Amino acid sequence: MGMVFKSRETIWVIIFSLILAVIKVNIIDKNKVINDQKNNMKTSQAVTEKPKPRPEKIAYITIDDGPSSHTSEIVEVLKENDVNATFFMIDGNMKSNKEAVKEVVKEGNSVGFHSVSHDIHKLYESPETTLNEFETCKKTFEEISGKKSKLIRLPYGSKPYMPEESYNKLMENDYKIWDWSLDTEDWRSSTDQIINNVLYYGRDKKEIVILMHEKEQSVNALSYIIKVLKERGYTILPITEEDSPKNYWNKNI
Numbered sequence: 001m002g003m004v005f006k007s008r009e010t011i012w013v014i015i016f017s018l019i020l021a022v023i024k025v026n027i028i029d030k031n032k033v034i035n036d037q038k039n040n041m042k043t044s045q046a047v048t049e050k051p052k053p054r055p056e057k058i059a060y061i062t063i064d065d066g067p068s069s070h071t072s073e074i075v076e077v078l079k080e081n082d083v084n085a086t087f088f089m090i091d092g093n094m095k096s097n098k099e100a101v102k103e104v105v106k107e108g109n110s111v112g113f114h115s116v117s118h119d120i121h122k123l124y125e126s127p128e129t130t131l132n133e134f135e136t137c138k139k140t141f142e143e144i145s146g147k148k149s150k151l152i153r154l155p156y157g158s159k160p161y162m163p164e165e166s167y168n169k170l171m172e173n174d175y176k177i178w179d180w181s182l183d184t185e186d187w188r189s190s191t192d193q194i195i196n197n198v199l200y201y202g203r204d205k206k207e208i209v210i211l212m213h214e215k216e217q218s219v220n221a222l223s224y225i226i227k228v229l230k231e232r233g234y235t236i237l238p239i240t241e242e243d244s245p246k247n248y249w250n251k252n253i
């Protein structure tokens with residue numbers, strides 16, 4: 001009787017242990033699944049949070065003196081080629097071409113300012129006049145587009161004309177000054193010459209800031225320039241305020 005009881009007890013212990021074991025395995029499995037899910041989420045989060053690696057070769061196409069009657073066509077060429085550029089606009093031209101300003105922004109291009117007067121004597125009369133011209137541009141742009149910008153291109157470049165006081169004033173007010181490393185000389189060149197200038201001066205450069213203007217010959221050269229840049233392995237990007245400004249003062253261009 002004692003033996004029977006004992007073996008019955010043993011059977012129950014074994015059955016009970018088995019049940020426990022099954023439950024435990026289930027729990028571990030579930031935990032494993034949950035942990036795996038957590039890990040997967042972490043991995044996918046890490047992937048989305050990770051900043052995009054900076055392309056090895058970057059070309060910034062910058063277009064000065066607009067907007068103008070050519071802006072729409074320029075925006076169209078950029079769009080067809082699936083790239084964006086940076087437009088440095090003059091205050092009066094924004095006011096007389098409001099739709100063009102909106103179109104530039106709508107298609108994902110960036111906008112910076114190119115002064116009110118485009119006259120170095122007026123612009124650099126005092127640090128205050130320098131600042132005022134760009135504050136005026138900023139206000140005009142915001143009224144038209146609802147957007148803000150701190151990007152600047154000085155007429156004729158930031159050196160040698162800009163006095164240090166004006167430079168400091170712009171820095172105090174958080175403006176980002178951009179010069180160029182490749183002058184297409186488009187304002188005095190034919191379409192072929194513009195293309196040749198890009199082909200020649202663009203050799204062996206990892207990052208280039210290309211200076212163009214809103215001229216008919218420039219519009220005609222743009223598509224081919226983009227093609228050449230892509231073939232040479234450049235990623236064509238618009239300038240953003242997050243990019244560290246490349247200019248002759250920073251000596252990084």
Ligand SMILES: [Zn+2]
Nearest residue numbers: 064065155156
């Ligand atoms: Zn200009």
